Amino acid sequence: MSRPTGTETARPTDPVGRAVPRPRHSDGTTVQRTVLPSGLRILTETVPGVRSVSFGIWARVGSRDETPAQGGATHYLEHLLFKGTSRRSALEISSAIDAVGGEMNAFTTKEFTCYYARVLDSDLPLAVDIVCDMLTGSLIPAEEVDAERDVILEEIAMTEDDPSDGVHDLFAHTLFGDSPLGRPVLGTVDTVNALTRDRIARFYRRHYDPTRLVVTVAGNAEHATVVDLVTAAFDRAGASGPGAEPVGPRSGHREVRPAGRVDIVERRTEQAHLVLGMPGVSRHDERRWALGVLSTALGGGMSSRLFQEIREKRGLAYNVYAHTSGYADCGLFGVYAGCRPDRLDQVLDICRQQLAEVAEKGLGDEEVERAIGQLAGSTVLGLEDTGSLMHRLGKSEICWGQQLSVDELLAHIAAVTPDDVRRVAREVLGQRPSLSVIGPLNDRRAARLTEAMS
Known part of the structure; x- marks a missing residue:
């Protein structure tokens, strides 16, 4: 999930460019x-x-x-x-x-x-x-x-x-x-x-x-x-011109193409690779926190629904996961799977069934609680080295113009409720999905797949 990863809200410097004082965090940084x-x-x-x-x-x-x-x-x-x-x-x-x-x-x-x-x-x-x-x-x-x-x-x-x-x-x-x-x-x-x-x-x-x-x-x-x-x-370098204001984060609104599209690229590969998905939310949308929890529960780990249904119970694929991308004005939600070509129809059917079921019925409270814990833990563990911290600072400033502390990040994740997740599931997963596939599909199989998505 794309989300702000930093410390407090960014404040301007004083008129002579001195650093604005910052409080010391509980972790000593x-x-x-x-x-x-x-x-x-x-x-x-x-x-x-x-x-x-x-x-x-x-x-x-x-x-x-x-x-x-x-x-x-x-x-x-x-x-x-x-x-x-x-x-x-x-x-x-x-x-x-x-x-x-x-x-x-x-x-x-x-x-x-x-x-x-x-x-x-x-x-x-x-x-x-x-x-x-x-x-x-x-x-x-x-x-x-x-x-x-x-x-x-x-x-x-x-x-x-x-x-x-x-x-x-x-x-x-x-x-x-x-x-x-x-x-x-x-x-x-x-x-x-x-x-x-x-x-x-x-x-x-x-x-x-x-x-x-x-x-x-x-x-x-x-x-x-x-x-x-x-x-x-x-x-x-002579690159210090006076009196300029920083360019702020991107904003605006972009219309996404109507859902239900199918793109298939025929290629002689050992596996067929698919992404099934639909428009998501922008990185400025407050629903991004609930969508991150939803994505984690659906396909973010070994206990997730898609991993259990496709890999553990049926052995249909080695790699399957859900993901989100949030841009300044729009976003996407997708499910990826790679499988043997003769299993593609079955894997796609399961993915579609799971998305439709969660859109209609939502996730159970226990699933949401487990996903919140997983997302919180992975967020903290992903910020344990200087490279990750540097990345958090830069992305937050470029994308949001503000910084959130780790405690603030965790608070946003912990504040997500089962109702929030069910609501964003209806709004996002309830849309008609689009499909992209790369693999060894002849014209007849490609046509059948396109028809199945219509």
């Missing part, structure tokens, strides 16, 4: 937030007793910000920012982090991009300097654009070779159509081949200014030290 005059936001969570620190820079740009002709530009740019600046070559960037035993990487989503490094606390100045240099001073060399194009095409091919991953891209298209949310983050072979160095450079200049960036740090680091290091790095 301290979160602080500073907004520089350039509009750059810096959030830190100091974690006593660790010797590592995770440093990240988040850009408020994702694949949904691309036009059809720019498909894959955000992800392409993510690769290219590692390819050299006026101060460092690509090899010098990677060698510097390797030399201190650190880790550095990046990822692109539909709504944001993140570049991060995890190092020893004593090597934080190095990590700040390198990542900030990449974000503010990339040269995007023409020769690297051409070389990296082949790497990205290989990444697209790798995704196509993994239908358990590709079926989720297919389902996004099934639900959202030929819209930014319905197109793959990686782009397509045609769009990636059409992207030029100039087009990518313009995309870079437009989306990577300080008002659209958020710096997050978690671990053994003092807030004032981080602010000084980041300020110096952006000043050195």
